Amino acid sequence: MRTIFGWFIVRINPYRSPDEGVDGVGGIDGAVVACFDITAQKRVEAELREARIAADAANAAKGTFLTTLSHEFRTPLNGMLGYADILHLDGPLNAAQLRKLERIKAGGWHLAAMIDEILAFALRDEGRESVRAERVDAREVARAAQELVEPAAEAKELAFVLDVPENPVELETDVGKLRQVLINLCGNAVKYTRQGEVRLVVREETGHVVFEVRDTGIGIAPEHQSRVFDRFWQVESAATRSFGGMGIGLAAAREFSRLLGGEVELESEPGRGSTFRVWIPRARGDA
Secondary structure, X not given: OEEOOEEEEEEEEXXXXXXXXXXXXXXXXXXXXEEEEOHHHHHHHHHHHHHHHHHHHHHHXXXXXXXXXXXXXXXXXXXXXXXXXXXXHHXXXXXXXXXXXXXXXXXXXXXXXXXXXXXXXXXXXXXXXXXXXXXXXXXXXXXXXXXXXXXXXXXXXXXXEXXXXXXXXXXXXXXXXXXXXXXXXXXXXXXXXXXXXXXEEEEEEOOEEEEEEEEOOXXXXXXXXOOOOOOOOOOOOOOOHHHOOOOXXXXXXXXXXXXXXXXXXXXXXXXXXXXXXXXXXXXXXXX
């Protein structure tokens, strides 16, 4: 019942005397009336509805902003990478110049990957992220990831080893998203490895294709392993602060893996490196 003063709930229950009652036949003697003021609750509900509407509007504006920003960043970045690719045509480059050129390209591809991750998060939050599955050889996806990450490994004088089967490893998945998962995991491995190697392994298991990214880096403490996949979370320590980054690479890898029907798991020991294992179903129906 609503009055001009606010919202109330009124409950009326009949009362029966344990004796015969006033009518002599054990009828109803009266009623118990309880009145509850729920005005504050209704006010909170209205405020929550208004906040939800405002949040949805802000989220839509954020998506539009990030999409526009992604386009504005991507256009000049593609030009930079394109000119870096054609520098070879202007004449032979010595070894030192080639190393510097590879570092420029590695930095450019790293920025491009970050732009893709931010845009993908915006699309997922808006519910517009979709999966476009196709038949693909998992070895080719791994090789594409290697080509993009290997320059960054070479710049740090790290070995990048690709370990794939001799025969094709077919699966049905979204190639772009799977490649981004591998780029993120391999790039993260390169970032946190000072010496040694990063190894990308592809193997088959019943109903799944497994990708393993192993490194000889600084490792992750047990108390932090449950949080490394959180968005924008990074270990704050002297050992990790110098590596930089936004803390979205591993989060994107897990979210994309789950979007493909798979999962990512971690094994790590401080000072002895890490292994990220990605399980992707062979077919979309197996997810």
